[in-house]
Amino acid sequence: MVENRRWIDILTHVVLIVGIAIVALPIWITFVAASHDAVRMTQAPLPLLPGGHFWENFTATLFGSGLSGTEIAPVWRMLLNSLAMALMIAVGKIAISIISAFAIVYFRFPFRMGFFWLIFITLMLPVEVRILPTFEVVADLGMLNSYVGLSLPLIASATATFMFRQVFLTIPDELLESARVDGAGPLRFFWDILVPLSRTNIAALFVILFIYGWNQYLWPLLITTDTSMTTIVISIKQMLEAAEQTPQWNIIMMTALLAMLPPIVVVITMQKLFVKGLTETEK
C-alpha cells in the first residue's frame, strides 16, 4: 500500500481473521455437531471441538432411513431430487433466455418490444408474492409432485435474458455481416458464432442459477406433498420439527452439511465464474 505502518498491517489481518471466524462460526458448529454421537448432543454445554463419529453419522445419514420416527425420504434420494431440480432450472433458464435474447437483438419483428416488456415483468413478480394463484395454476395443470412442476414455473427469467441481450449487443455487427455474406442462416449464426462467443457468460450464469435452483425452498415446500419428491433443503425444516420430540442433532446437522455442501463447492471451485456471474446479472 501507500505507506508502511506495521501496526496497521497487523490490525488489518486481525480484523479480517476475526471477521472470517464470525462468518465461519455457524458452519464450524454444524460440522462439530455432525461429528458427535446422539447422546453427546443432548448434554449441555455442547462440544466446540469435533468428535470421532463423523463417518458413522455420514453413512447413517446418507444411506440410512434418516431420522428415526419420521417419514422422510432417504437423504440420497432427496439429494438427487435437489440435483435434478437445480440442473433443470439452470439449464432451462439459460436455454430459453438465450434464444429469446437472440430473437430480440437480431430480428426486427412486430411486437418485439411488447415481448421484451412482457419478459421484463417477470422480474417484478417473485414467487413469494404470488404463491397462492401460482400454486392453483400448477395444481390445475396436474404438475404437483413432479420435476416439471418443481422447475418449470421458476424457469422464466428476465435477468438472464437481459444479460444475454447485453452480451449480444457488444458483439460487433461485422460478424453478422460476414456470416451473412458467407451464406449462414440465423440458426447457423447462433450456433457457430453467438453460442461459442458467450461461453464464459453461460458458464458464469450456470453457477449462479445452480445455486438459485438448489436453494429453492418455498416453491418445493408447497408443491411436493409426496415424500419421495422432497428436496434436501425442505427436509431440514421437517427434521427441525421432529427434533422437538426426539433431538438427534448429529443427524440433523449432518443433513444440513450435506445440503449446503454442493452449492458451497460450486462457489469455491468456480469462484471466478461465480463473481463474474454475480456482477453481470445485477447490471
Next chain:
Amino acid sequence: MLKRVHFPPGILPYLLVAPQVAITLVFFIWPAAQAIYQSFLLEDAFGLSTEFVWFENFVALAEDPIYLGSFGRTIVFSAAVAALSMSFALVLAGFADRVARAATTYRTLLIWPYAVAPVLAGALWVFMFNPTLGILPYFLEFMGIEWNHYLNGNQAMLLVIMAAAWKQVAYNFLFYLAAMQAIPRSVIEAAAIDGAGPFRRFADIIFPLISPTTFFLLVINVTYAFFDTFGIIHAITQGGPANATTILVYKVFNDGFVGLDLGGSAAQSVVLMILVIGLTVVQFRYIEKRVQY
C-alpha cells in the same frame, strides 16, 4: 440498443421467444392477474360463494392492526438486516482492500455463505441459539442474559436479523471490495502525500467514492430482506412468538395456506407486487445513472 443489421423477419423470431413468453404468461401473468382479481373478492367461511367487494379487502388490511404491525416489523427487519450486513461487509472490505495480494484469499474464505440456502442458515442459527442446548445461550448465561427466542419476541427478531444478515455479508463484501479496487490508486496516493492517514482516507475519499455501490447494495439488501428471507423465518420462529417476526411475505403465506383467507392473502400479494415494482424502478433508474459515468 439496436443492431444495424438484422435477419429477415419471419416465423423464426416468434418461435424463439415462444417458450419464454409461454412460461411468463402461464406462471407469471395469469397468476398475477388472478391475485389482483381475487383481491376484489370475498369468500364466505365455507368457500361456497364469493362476492365482488371492490376494495374491501384492502380497507380491511389497512385497518387490521396485525397487518400494520407486520408492515412495521418488516421495515425494522429489513433496515436492520441491511445496516448490519452492509456495515460488517464494508469494514471487512475496507481492510481487505489494503492487502492487495491476500485479498483474494480472504475473499474465498468470506464468500461462501452466499451459497447457503436461507432455510439452512435458519437451521444453523436456531441450533446455535437453542435455549436448552445451544452454545451461545450457554455463554450468554454467564453474562446474566437469559436467552429464549421461543418466548421473547425481541430476541426472536434479533435472531432472524442476525441469520439473515449473516447470509448477505458475502454478497455485500464482494461488491464493496470490487468497488474499492476500482478506485484509481493515484487518488489514494495523492491523499497520502497530503498527509491523510489510512482512516482519514477511508472516511474522506474511499467511502464517498463508493457511495453508488452503497446505494445499489441498499436496494438489493432491502429487496432481499423483504422477499428472500421466508426460509429463515420459517425455520427459526414461524413468525412467532405472538407474531413478533411475522414479516409481510410470511404473512401472505400464512394467511393463504394456513389461514385459507384467499381474498386477504391476494390483497397482500397485490401490495407486495406494488412494493417490488417500486424497488425495481428505483434500482433501474439508479443503474441508468451509473452507466453515464
